[in-house]
Amino acid sequence: MMAIQYIVGQLNSPIDLLFNFMQQFQDAKISIERLNEIHELEDEEPLGLRLATDLPFRKEIVLRNVCFRYQGSESQEVLSNIDLVIPEGKTTAIVGMSGSGKTTILKLLLRFYEPTKGRIQVGSDSLDQISHSFWRGKCGAVLQDSFIFSDTILKNIAVGDDYPDKKRVQNAIDIANLTDFIDDLPLGLNTKIGASGNGISQGQKQRILIARAFYKDPEYIFFDEATNSLDANNELVIMENLKDFFVGRTVVIVAHRLSTVKNADNIIVLHKGSIAEQGTHQELIGNNGRYLELVRNQLENIV
Template identity: 35%
Template sequence: MRRSSYPDQEVSSINWQAFKLILPYLFEYKKRIAFAMSCLVFTKIASVYLPFILKDIVDTLDANSTGTDSALIIVPLGLVAAYGLVRLSIVVFAEIRDTLFGRVTERAIRRIGLKVFRHLHSLDLDFHLNRQTGGLSRDIDRGTSGINFLMRFMVFNIVPTLLEIVMVVTILFVKYGIWYAVITLSSIIAYIAYSVFATELRTRYVRAANIADSSSNTRAIDSLLNYETVKYFTNEEFEAQAYDQQLSTWEQAKIKNRLSLFALNGGQALIIAAAMTAMLALAASDVAADVMTLGDFVLINAFMMQLFMPLNFLGFVYREIKGSLANIENLFGLLAKAPKVQDVPDAAMLNLAEQGDSSVTEASIVFNNIAFAYNAKRPIIKGISFKVNAGEKVAVVGQSGSGKSTLVKLLFRFYDVDSGNIQINGQDISQVSQQSLRSHIGIVPQDTVLFNDTLFNNVQYGCPTASEDEVLKAIELAHLSEFISSLPDGLETVVGERGLKLSGGEKQRVAIARTILKNPQVLVFDEATSSLDSHSEQAILTAINEVTKSRTSLVIAHRLSTIIDSDNIIVMNHGEIVEQGNHQQLLELEGQYSKMWQLQQS
């Protein structure tokens, strides 16, 4: 079963450390937060004062119930108007608070989201090869949603409710006696304790549902991204059953979750009913004994209603706050992941001539006794040394798994070598910034992945600041013009997700055009013509030869016919160089290259 690489972590208690992670982003607007908090206090003061107006209205009406003088009616009407004005002020202050603090939260989410996005792009290739896109996107979404929920409920629910509880309990104690305060406070404590206890019991069901949700989402996205593979092997039903199995796990977790929610809500309702009954019975007794007025009875009832209405959501809020804090920690956990490949402190810029400079050919590449392994138990590159002189075209050939493409990854510094070093113009690439290194190298990969965008934008991606004329010129050099002119929408044709609407050869020509537009000093072709027919291959080779003039180029090739004009050909086998020389020299050796040539020719 495929699952998210980042399942919900086990949370036994609230970890308030997550607040420290987001506070720096919130305090960017200190004045706005202070104003929002002031509105919050004013809202609660007005809210607590509201039952007193209600009490005065009831008492006035009760006292005047036998009178008919119109002057006596004016007083309760004024109180009713005051009641409406206070209720309006509560809404106005709450809206101002929400508007002010909403801006703070949204800006924090924006900044954190951007930081995570940039950080994910800074992580090494190994992380991205092992991640699962569905689960990762879910965790990012949950993390940002968690920040929003945490801020909204802490500021708009928890803090105001605690403030109101303190005010109401104090008023009841001072005005009506200790028993009213004791009943109110004890019922609230019992309510909170039960909510926390019941929520803790049901958290595992919520967590199981979240894990199943991430797992099913990952499975669905993984299957859809590999749509063609599913079709090739007619495994639609297999994928559907596997997805349904994930959904079944989610369904069972949700059923248990729902039953536990019933127990939580039932217990909360029992505590509220008992507290309300006890308070109203005590108040009714005092009214009957003329200790308090009918208005006081209404006031106590209003206070209890105001207190327990927000507490109704306490179980939900408590669980969601725990989940939000865990999700926030997961999100910041991504930020805590350090890339395995990092620039050294004060890394230098790769010293190459600027694009278009006449001395652009001064880009020699040296692989100096390099060794590398993805896994220590299985060496991939074993002490390889060779040089690509400035302006030369050097090809690397060999059987699958010999380490050819790994050389490209090491050149781009997607991984650091285990020993030895790679130099460009005498500079160790581990000592220069990754950005400057990669900006000087262009690649046409074996498996070209395009953005779900137009053909024009996909080509322009090689140099986002390029003009339309420059893009069209690159398209022409890549021999894409005829193909584009045959499309109804031309350059505005959307290529589909990962370029699925284009053939392999068409995608590679788009990749070549993109690299031409980048205009780098070093060119790398990783099986660049592997998906082309013979006619297209010759056209592309002509373009490649034009582009590689006076430029240093490294070609990873399977078809030997595409690299016979190379200045040097490196033959690899099991991570080692077994032969090297030009095409004619290698044929005369009658070694591995010669056998590969004869096999392909036959």
């Protein structure tokens, strides 16, 4: 029996190594296939294609009869006949039930997708005639799937900047209410955080993403549920800080918490991919429509 146990024990190690090798091989194969898919995609800006690298004098964003559906013969329209003007220097909020197309509008504005039909303009210029990299350089975005890199907090805020501007970093930290969190860390801004934000809470991750967006000092700001993981105190402080920063900037906020959008200059209510109504908070309350229904549902959930 001892001899058999010894032989079985000797076999365990190579068998484990073989199984681990097979698993790593499968993971590597999947990764290579995915890399090939990305490599074979057409470049966003093909060589020789001349795209604009400046913005027109008027910088409002206009959506004309925009429709969008994902690839696939049986996919339904996510957005249908969206006619919308996002005024320059104003705050526009987009609300609605889950799946109504709010996030899709932001991704169209950031040119992650292209409209199936219709046109998006910045002032008098078509958005598809503006350089992707130039346009995104003018935009600061906090999306639901934004990524925290395995690097220091400083590098996660000043992404791609080899020599971060200390004043801008501190300003972004103040706006995102990160000062106390960073001061409590032994290495401060040089504290390393892992991939996907390992070692920090969802609220801290979201505040770092907000600081990253404002470090860019963008002309256009896109928030997609940017404060949904924050506690009430942090959310209140950050929203107060943002009031001054939003002045003179074009802001689009997607949110389920109506408390974060009630002060917007214009609120768009989406329903099943179409605009159901729009107006200020008080106007929409008076309309007794879908916006009021959303407000009532939230109040009932709180109670």
